[in-house]
Amino acid sequence: MFAVEDMARSTGDRFFVDSGNTADGRDVVGAGKSPDTPFLTTDFAIGQCTASNGDIIYVMPGHAETLSTAAQLAIDVVGITIQGIGTRNTKPTYTITTGAVAAPVLWSAAGCVVDNIRIVGGKAGGSNVTIDIADSFNTLSNTQFISTASTELGIGAGLGVITLTDTAGALSEIQLLNVEYMGGAGDDESFLTVNDGVTGVTNVKLIGCDIKGTFADNTIQADQGTNTATLWTIHDCVLANLGGDNLVLTMDTSAVFYITNCNIFGANSTTKPIVGYAASYMSNVWSCEIGAAGGTALIASVTNWGA
Numbered sequence: 001m002f003a004v005e006d007m008a009r010s011t012g013d014r015f016f017v018d019s020g021n022t023a024d025g026r027d028v029v030g031a032g033k034s035p036d037t038p039f040l041t042t043d044f045a046i047g048q049c050t051a052s053n054g055d056i057i058y059v060m061p062g063h064a065e066t067l068s069t070a071a072q073l074a075i076d077v078v079g080i081t082i083q084g085i086g087t088r089n090t091k092p093t094y095t096i097t098t099g100a101v102a103a104p105v106l107w108s109a110a111g112c113v114v115d116n117i118r119i120v121g122g123k124a125g126g127s128n129v130t131i132d133i134a135d136s137f138n139t140l141s142n143t144q145f146i147s148t149a150s151t152e153l154g155i156g157a158g159l160g161v162i163t164l165t166d167t168a169g170a171l172s173e174i175q176l177l178n179v180e181y182m183g184g185a186g187d188d189e190s191f192l193t194v195n196d197g198v199t200g201v202t203n204v205k206l207i208g209c210d211i212k213g214t215f216a217d218n219t220i221q222a223d224q225g226t227n228t229a230t231l232w233t234i235h236d237c238v239l240a241n242l243g244g245d246n247l248v249l250t251m252d253t254s255a256v257f258y259i260t261n262c263n264i265f266g267a268n269s270t271t272k273p274i275v276g277y278a279a280s281y282m283s284n285v286w287s288c289e290i291g292a293a294g295g296t297a298l299i300a301s302v303t304n305w306g307a
Contacts, residue, residue, distance in 0.1 A: 010081070012054030015045045017092075019063045041065060042082065042092075043073050051078040052111075059117065061086030066122065067104035068097045075107040075114070084116035084142075091144070095122035096130050096153055103132035103163065110135040116142045121151030126188075128156030132195075133174060134165045141177035145191075147213065152188045160193035160221065170199040176206045183213020187243075193221040194229045204232045212240040219248045222255065230255040240265040241273070248273040259284060 018025055018038040025031070025038045032039035032048060035058070039045045042059060049055040059082060067073055073094070075082070084092040096119060098104045104127075107114075119130060130145070130153045145161055147153045154161035161181065164171055181191050191211050194201050201222075211219055219241045222229040229252055239262060241248050248266045251257055251274075259274075260282045266273025274281075 010054035010056055012056060013048075013050065015039060015048055015055070015057045016060065017042050017045050017057060017063060018060035019065060020060070035060060046073075046075060046077055046080065046082075049077045049080045051109075054079060054081075056081045056083055059084045059092040061090040061092070063092040064095070065093075066095045066097055070098065070102035070104060071106040072098075073105045075105070075112055076109045077112075078109045079111040080109070081113040081115070082117070083113075086116070088144075089118070091116055091118045093118040093120055095120045096127050097123040098127045099123050099125065100128050100156070103129045105131040107131060107133045107138060108135055111137045113139045113141070114143065115139075118144045118146065119153065120145075121147045121153045124150055126150070126152030126155040129154050129159040129161070129163050131162045132165055133162065133171070134167070136171050137173045139175040139177060140179060141175070143179050145179070145181040147181070147183045147188055154188045154190065154193075155216075156189060158189070158193065159195060160190035161188055162192045163195045164193070164201045164204070165195045166199045166201050167195075171201040172203045174201070174204045176204075176209055178208040179206075179211070180209070181211045181213055183215070183242075187216040188213060189217045190215055190221040191219050193217075194223075201229045202231045204229075206232075206234045206237055208235075209237045209239075212238065212242070214242045215246055216243060217246060218250045221250055222257075223250045223252045230257075232257045234259045235261055237262045239263070242267050247271060247275055249276065250274075251276040256280070258282075 015032040016035045016038040019040055021038050024036060025040045027040050027044040031037050032045055045057045096104055219239050239248050247268055248264050258280050262284045264273050
């Protein structure tokens, strides 16, 4: 019997999801309270949670779901945690086959945590976007994205694998912690982008992330529309764009970004890997193709580097 000994973490309800237990698992009200009789899908489990109650959904090792329609997995209950169990390829895995539609993972509630899952591209020709985050105080951690040359996770124009949408209101306090992206030779637009850009996205943190891919646009595109995407912190990350004419990070003209202890590589032959403005770069190592600027180590703050 699975038990949570550290009750100090939360006193909310606990639910279990396991697609492998088809004999005893079912998506019906009243199930899901034990790993012996789990729910079969994560979205059904979310629907059983209570807002702001500290509820936790445990997704079991080897769990697998295919997300083929927009908002099929809707994180729409405030304050829940989706906790994957397993390591590397035994982590719960979500295969994305949506194609040219809206995000299959629509994250519209605030104060949620998604931890320790895998997301894999599964649509020939690619999918427009994978995760659309549209509210604040959310954390994605210890999550791995796998995209190949023919199964991209974010090919929509102006979109990314993860898109921060500030249409309804300004977003703040979004965290990506120990997130990994393994991209093939495809053309995902970006890994992380700000969409619409009406009200802005502030206080975003990328800590300990390893993002390497071939992006048609930027690895991180934070200058969409008329937004004020500012006060971002990028720390202890590896960020690379292996596209021949593309950049790692583009910022707003009024943005302030704090970038520390990062390794940054852009394969653009004529432009430095970061196009930014009121940004501070400290103790980073960056490089790009010969002809852009060569390689160097930044050991002090730099303003308007690449502007």
